[in-house]
Amino acid sequence: MRHISTLxxxxxxxxxxxxxxxxxxxxxAWRQADxxxxxxxxxxxxEFPVDVQRSADAAKSFATARTAFLASNAELSPAxxxxxxxxxxxxxxxxxxxxxxxxxxxxxxxxxxxxxxxFAAVRDPAIQQVRQAxxxxxxxxxxxxxxxxxxxxxxxxxxxxxxxAARAHDAAVKALLAGSTARAQITDQLRREAAGWExxxxxxxxxxxxxxxxxxxPARAGTATVAGNLPGPNLPGPNLPAPxxxxxxxxxxxxxxxxxxxxGAWMYAPRGxxxxxxxxxxxxxxxxxxxxxxxxxxxxxxxxxxSGGDPAVQFTFSGELQTTRNQTFPLQTADGTAGTVxxxxxxxxxxxxxxxxxxxxxxxxxxxxxxxxxx
Amino acid sequence: MIRSILATGATFLATTLFWxxxxxxxxxxxxxxxxxxxxxxxxxxxxxxxxxxEVRVARVLPCDPxxxxxxxxxxxxxxxxxxxxxxxxxxxTEQAVRDTGAARQIQQTQRGLLAASGQERSxxxxxxxxxxxxINNLAESVKKKPSLGPAEDQLKALEALVKERAATVSRxxxxxxxxxxxxxxxxxxxxxxxxxxxxxxxxxxxxxxxxNGYYTARLARARIECSVTGGR
Numbered sequence: 001m002r003h004i005s006t007l008x009x010x011x012x013x014x015x016x017x018x019x020x021x022x023x024x025x026x027x028x029a030w031r032q033a034d035x036x037x038x039x040x041x042x043x044x045x046x047e048f049p050v051d052v053q054r055s056a057d058a059a060k061s062f063a064t065a066r067t068a069f070l071a072s073n074a075e076l077s078p079a080x081x082x083x084x085x086x087x088x089x090x091x092x093x094x095x096x097x098x099x100x101x102x103x104x105x106x107x108x109x110x111x112x113x114x115x116x117x118x119f120a121a122v123r124d125p126a127i128q129q130v131r132q133a134x135x136x137x138x139x140x141x142x143x144x145x146x147x148x149x150x151x152x153x154x155x156x157x158x159x160x161x162x163x164x165a166a167r168a169h170d171a172a173v174k175a176l177l178a179g180s181t182a183r184a185q186i187t188d189q190l191r192r193e194a195a196g197w198e199x200x201x202x203x204x205x206x207x208x209x210x211x212x213x214x215x216x217x218p219a220r221a222g223t224a225t226v227a228g229n230l231p232g233p234n235l236p237g238p239n240l241p242a243p244x245x246x247x248x249x250x251x252x253x254x255x256x257x258x259x260x261x262x263x264g265a266w267m268y269a270p271r272g273x274x275x276x277x278x279x280x281x282x283x284x285x286x287x288x289x290x291x292x293x294x295x296x297x298x299x300x301x302x303x304x305x306x307s308g309g310d311p312a313v314q315f316t317f318s319g320e321l322q323t324t325r326n327q328t329f330p331l332q333t334a335d336g337t338a339g340t341v342x343x344x345x346x347x348x349x350x351x352x353x354x355x356x357x358x359x360x361x362x363x364x365x366x367x368x369x370x371x372x373x374x375x
Numbered sequence: 376m377i378r379s380i381l382a383t384g385a386t387f388l389a390t391t392l393f394w395x396x397x398x399x400x401x402x403x404x405x406x407x408x409x410x411x412x413x414x415x416x417x418x419x420x421x422x423x424x425x426x427x428x429e430v431r432v433a434r435v436l437p438c439d440p441x442x443x444x445x446x447x448x449x450x451x452x453x454x455x456x457x458x459x460x461x462x463x464x465x466x467x468t469e470q471a472v473r474d475t476g477a478a479r480q481i482q483q484t485q486r487g488l489l490a491a492s493g494q495e496r497s498x499x500x501x502x503x504x505x506x507x508x509x510i511n512n513l514a515e516s517v518k519k520k521p522s523l524g525p526a527e528d529q530l531k532a533l534e535a536l537v538k539e540r541a542a543t544v545s546r547x548x549x550x551x552x553x554x555x556x557x558x559x560x561x562x563x564x565x566x567x568x569x570x571x572x573x574x575x576x577x578x579x580x581x582x583x584x585x586x587n588g589y590y591t592a593r594l595a596r597a598r599i600e601c602s603v604t605g606g607r
Contacts, residue, residue, distance in 0.1 A: 020494065027498075031505055038509050041523055042516030073488065083477045088568075089407065091467045094414055094460070095575060100422055108429070126603035133596035140592040144585035151578040158571035161564065165474075168557070168564040172481065175554035179488070182547040189540040193533060200529040207523035208516075273522030351525070371525065 023065035030058035041208040049205055056201035063194035067187055074183035076176065084173040088166040095155055102148075105141055112138040206346060207273050210353070210371070259288045259321060261345035266352050266372035268299070274370035278302040280311065284354065284372055286343070293329065294318040297341070297356070301365050313365045315356070317341050337361060350374040407470060410463040417459040421452035428593075438601040446597060450590040457583040464579060468572040475565040482558040485551060492548035499541045506534045 033055045034040075040048060076084065112134045119131035268274075268282035282299035296316050303309035315337075319329035327343045339358030346352055350373055357367040428449050435441045510530050517523045 020498070024498070027502065027505075035508075036512065038512035038516055040516075041513065041526070042519035080481065083481070088474070089467050089470050091411075091464065091572075094411060094418075094463065095579075098418075098422065100426060104426060111429075129599050129603055130596065133592070133599045137589070137592040137596050140585070140589040144582070144589050147578070147582045147585040151575065151582055154571065154574045154578050158568070158575055161568040161571045165561075165564040165568040168561040169474075169478075171557045172478070172554075172561040175550075175557050176481065176485075179485070179547065179551055179554065182543065182550065186540055186543050186547065189536065189543060193536045193540070196529065196533045196536060200526060200533060203526035203529050204513075204523065207526045208520065210522040269525070271521065271524040271528075273525055275522060371522070373525075 020069060023062060023069050026058070026062040026065040030055065030062045033058040038204070041204055044208040048208060052201050052205045052208075056198065059197040059201070060194070063190065063197065067190050067194065070183060070187040070190060074180055074187050076180050080176070084176060088162060088169055090159075090162045090166070095158075096152070105145060105148075109138060109141050109145075112141070202346075203351075206351075206353075206371070210273055210275055210369070259293070261325075262286055262327060262343040262352055263288050263293075265375040267375050268370060269373045272371055272373070274368070277365055277368045279368065279370050282354075282370065282372060284352075288321055291321045292318065293321050293327065295329070295341075297331075297354070299368075301368065307363075309363045310365070313368070315339070315341070315358070331356060331358070333358065337364075346371060407463070407466045410459070410466050414456070414459040414463040417452070417456035421449070421456040424449040424452050432597065437597070437604045442597050442601075443594060446590060446594045450587070450594070453586050453590060454583070457579060457586065461576060461579055461583075464572065464576050468569065468576060471565070471569040471572050475562070475569050478558070478561045478565045482555075482562050485555060485558050489548065489551045489555060492544065492551065495544050496541065496548070499537065499544055503534060503537045503541060506530060506537060510534060 034051045037051055037055050040051065116131055116134050116138065119127050119134070122128070122131075263286045266282075266284040266286070268279045272279070278301060280300040280302055282297065284295065284297045286293065286295040288294075294316070295318070297314065299313045300311045301313065303311045313333075315331045315333045317329040317331040319327075321327070325345060329341055329343075331339045331341045333339075337358050339356060342355040344353035344355070352372045352374070353369070354372060355367075355369045358364075360366050428445065431445050432442045435445075510527070513523060513527050513530060517527050
């Protein structure tokens with residue numbers, strides 16, 4: 001019964017093997033889903049989120065098929081596992097002639113030789129008949145001893161062959177298991193890539209639509225973000241089409257337990273995403289206790305030389321934790337200027353989008369929009 | 376294409392059938408233990424009789440039927456133990472044949488995996504090239520829209536992961552190339568073991584004949600001793 005189940009397991013393993021054609025077709029489908037997706041990200045059309053979703057789905061299908069193929073190659077079949085676990089049968093001990101056997105034949109030979117010698121001088125025909133019978137018996141023992149000796153010699157060879165076979169078996173099993181482990185490692189690497197693709201498509205959508213979304217908001221539509229001579233937005237926001245909200249990344253779904261998505265220490269990464277005033281450095285610390293959120297933001301922005309603009313921004317904010325995914329709080333600067341700050345959890349767990357707006361002040365940053373990464 | 380599918384199917388079927396046989400052969404492994412017990416017991420039975428054969432024959436008169444019966448009993452015990460040993464040896468040889476077959480299957484499977492490593496490398500390279508193309512396209516968009524910077528970084532990180540996987544694929548293929556020699560040695564060692572076991576079967580049969588010859592000669596002497604002494 002055990003063998004039948006082993007066989008069934010093995011047969012299942014065989015039929016479960018995924019051919020390369022499956023993942024190759026999935027890869028081709030992914031690559032053909034939208035070959036110009038990344039080109040389009042710079043000037044996204046309204047249907048861009050749908051295009052991203054299509055590519056993300058195709059990437060996921062490919063990763064699934066690819067992983068299944070590699071996983072099927074990584075695993076040893078139950079029959080192979082059984083073979084690997086077995087020891088080589090070594091029957092030599094049983095086959096070897098015992099010492100008693102050899103001693104017995106040696107004694108018989110000695111007895112017969114002595115008797116044959118003693119009887120040689122006796123003329124009695126009856127004795128001679130016995131002597132001849134003894135000689136035939138001794139010859140039979142000699143033939144037997146010779147046969148046993150030939151088998152013993154072959155047995156020595158068999159012992160050596162068994163030892164070699166056992167060593168070769170052990171070495172092959174080690175190599176087999178090492179190969180299986182290495183292929184399992186490749187499968188794990190592929191799984192990491194699969195998770196990475198999901199993050200990538202979220203970031204692509206976020207990066208492409210960040211400016212577009214904010215540009216559609218009247219408060220940010222303009223471009224100059226500070227009063228005075230500070231630079232305008234880094235992108236032609238007003239001219240961007242307003243794409244649909246990303247399907248893969250709903251922005252305003254209530255999630256009261258999501259405090260972890262915006263609490264902690266955050267920073268602006270070099271070449272990070274932004275709209276409007278370009279951050280140079282940003283440090284944001286957010287904490288939550290008993291449903292109350294407090295935070296501090298310190299930052300510097302790029303201002304044109306000689307513009308007279310103040311690159312520094314610093315404010316604190318606080319308020320009750322809200323049940324929505326995005327959190328909006330009143331802010332206040334050291335000189336008493338008021339405003340609001342919005343914290344928007346990013347597509348990846350380590351990303352946080354920040355929007356703030358303050359009352360206009362001469363040569364001061366009034367509004368900004370950027371993405372931070374968790375420290 | 377159809378030929379390729381048929382060939383793959385045939386290999387699949389052969390592999391399945393082989394391992395089916397290998398798995399069902401496991402019951403023979405259990406039988407081997409029982410045959411070993413039988414061989415050990417019959418050997419002990421014979422050795423007990425053979426060791427004091429001369430003493431027991433010497434205790435009776437030359438024409439006492441006990442003398443012939445004692446020799447004949449020992450002869451039968453000798454045949455029984457060699458038959459049992461041969462049965463055990465035959466079963467061990469059958470197991471060795473299955474082991475050799477398993478070694479050949481594993482050798483073939485590993486050769487197949489190694490042959491496929493070229494495809495694995497080229498497919499991985501194709502995947503990396505696809506990402507490279509995405510990176511190039513995205514770089515143009517990042518110039519227009521710097522907010523795509525994190526996506527670009529992520530894409531580059533993904534390319535690095537694929538390169539890392541390609542390196543693992545390459546290392547694995549190299550290790551499997553080296554391991555092929557081990558599988559070749561395994562098959563040779565199993566074949567040699569199978570051959571020496573077959574030799575043992577053949578030589579044991581030869582030995583059985585010689586033991587019979589010896590006991591026949593011993594019985595003949597007992598009868599001559601009886602005839603020349605006239606039962607005195």
